[in-house]
Amino acid sequence: MVWHVLIAYRGAVGAPASVMGTKDEARSLAGTVQLQVAAGADFDTVALKYSDDPNVKTNHGKLGKIGRTQLDRAFTEYAFGLLKFETEPVPLETPAGFEVIRRME
Numbered sequence: 001m002v003w004h005v006l007i008a009y010r011g012a013v014g015a016p017a018s019v020m021g022t023k024d025e026a027r028s029l030a031g032t033v034q035l036q037v038a039a040g041a042d043f044d045t046v047a048l049k050y051s052d053d054p055n056v057k058t059n060h061g062k063l064g065k066i067g068r069t070q071l072d073r074a075f076t077e078y079a080f081g082l083l084k085f086e087t088e089p090v091p092l093e094t095p096a097g098f099e100v101i102r103r104m105e
Contacts, residue, residue: 002063
């Protein structure tokens with residue numbers, strides 16, 4: 001199972017019209033979110049507060065079990081490279097924005 005927080009920026013693939021931040025602002029915010037998660041913040045709460053994923057209201061950032069070809073290649077390679085309960089040390093840049101990813105199993 002994989003959880004994520006997506007921080008989009010204006011012009012990112014699939015970014016909602018409400019996203020107005022720049023790429024640099026998104027990178028900075030994603031770094032802040034990653035630090036909060038690494039420090040033990042509740043992932044559900046962080047996802048609901050920060051994520052630009054339109055599904056976050058229902059899934060709280062939980063993507064569930066993913067296959068290697070289901071999502072962006074960089075995302076899945078990164079997620080499969082994590083250990084159980086590990087959060088990556090830096091946010092991952094994808095076409096959709098910056099991702100804070102945690103592997104749960």
